[in-house]
Amino acid sequence: MRVAIIGSGPAGFYAAEALLKRTDTVVHVDMFDRLPTPYGLVRGGVAPDHQNIKAVTRVFEKTAARPTFRFLGNVRLGRDVTVEELRQHYHQIVYAVGNEADRRLGIPGEGMPRCTPASVFVGWYNGHPDYRHAKIDLSVSRVAVVGNGNVAIDSARILLRTPAELEKTDIAAHALEALRNSQVREVFILGRRGPEQALFTPPELKEFGEMEDVDTIVDPEELAGCVILEAAGNTQQEKNLKILQSYAARQPGAETPPSGKTRKLHLRFRVSPTEVIAGADGNVAGLALEKNRLEVEPDGTVSARGTGEIEVLDVGMVLPAIGFAAERIAGVPYDEKARVIANEDGRVVDPVSRNVIANEYVVGWACTGPQGLIGSHKGASAHVVEHMIADGAGLDARELPDREAIDTLLRGRGVRAVSFDDWKRLDDVEVARGARRGVPRDKITDIGAMLAVLAQY
């Protein structure tokens, strides 16, 4: 069987692994990515000060080393190749394209300069080619980050790290330079619901307490109504509350006051932004917040309801970190409501009739939306591969063009497909550049520059 996987993030790689290690069927995998570099958000999302997480790429390298695997980077589905063409060249297709669109707050002023989706900030500091020219103006002293998930935490942490902390990482060189000169000294992370509903993972929340120059500030009042605060501390929710409680105990006047560090992180809860306020120069000068109360719905979920009480937070930048959605790709069925590729348990379906579209599958965030850590994709992608194998019996009898015909088609269009060996060359160059700076790697952030490096071989 010949399978095309579109997207080389964790979900795509774990699907490839599950296909290639089968002993009952010989599967040939061609993995496409729109970038010349593999690994999706492991390269472009995972924070530069979390290098150990990136070690997962060694597992993906082993998959890529299998003789029946090929990488075709720098090929974008919907631009360089169409779904119809993939159908002609492959028995089955797996969409593993992630969630590359942002969700919006939908409030007045959202589009103004210095109100920037966190994904843009993250892509910028991680050297993603799409965002290398993003305008990130760090001349302001106070920033609001909206959302209570780990992307909010990552964004706040990178804003508050000292240059010395950042210099040890593989942060993009342009971002390091800008952050060295940053005037940001105070960040507010804003949750629309309470501490009990926050989606932070405890190690990430705890890390604020271990930073070189940051005091983390939680008003004890914020925790006053939390009913599970006295619980054993075993669940994520309970662990988060214990950590927040330890921060709240460090307020001025408390037994252990803040240490007098120069940067401050404030964790605020039960507030929703209602308007981004412009200053005279047209840039962000404040964020209007409405105080919320929490209500338990009949199904047990907890919702935030506005109370009408408004305050204005004096900030010069707003980073909404409120989640993502799948991009629409021409020819790929899209579920408008869930904002993912339309599917039933990983089988692609027509979004209206819900009829299965034979031999097309979806894994990862493109399937479920933006939830779950890297490791969660291993089992989830393997589950979809089971469907593929069950549905694929006899499919290999369908004769396809030669495997290299897709390369000829791309070349004919002037598309320079990047192989895994090519990527290893780029990898070597980045690591060597990094070694000169004493860091794990110095990323090349421009696709033209990557291709120019490869042209020398």
Ligand SMILES: Cc1cc2nc3c(=O)[nH]c(=O)nc-3n(C[C@H](O)[C@H](O)[C@H](O)COP(=O)(O)OP(=O)(O)OC[C@H]3O[C@@H](n4cnc5c(N)ncnc54)[C@H](O)[C@@H]3O)c2cc1C
């Ligand atoms: C900022 C951030 C930090 C994170 N940090 C961590 C962490 O520290 N630890 C952790 O466990 N999880 C972390 N996660 C979650 C983790 O990154 C995701 O669970 C995981 O990457 C999703 O995998 P995926 O393969 O579905 O998508 P992605 O990793 O997004 O991969 C999608 C791939 O598809 C490619 N693609 C998209 N469109 C096309 C197209 N049209 N044609 C060809 N290719 C295309 C993209 O270039 C990309 O390579 C983080 C997420 C974010 C947003």
Ligand SMILES: NC(=O)c1ccc[n+]([C@@H]2O[C@H](COP(=O)([O-])OP(=O)(O)OC[C@H]3O[C@@H](n4cnc5c(N)ncnc54)[C@H](OP(=O)(O)O)[C@@H]3O)[C@@H](O)[C@H]2O)c1
């Ligand atoms: N270090 C890490 O391990 C790491 C780093 C980054 C990301 N990740 C993972 O990647 C996934 C995505 O992370 P994420 O932070 O983007 O998403 P997330 O965990 O889903 O958090 C999104 C946050 O945005 C809030 N929100 C949504 N709409 C809002 C609105 N209109 N106004 C105000 N707040 C709003 C949500 O609040 P409600 O709950 O009220 O909806 C929630 O607090 C998660 O699984 C995360 O753990 C992991």
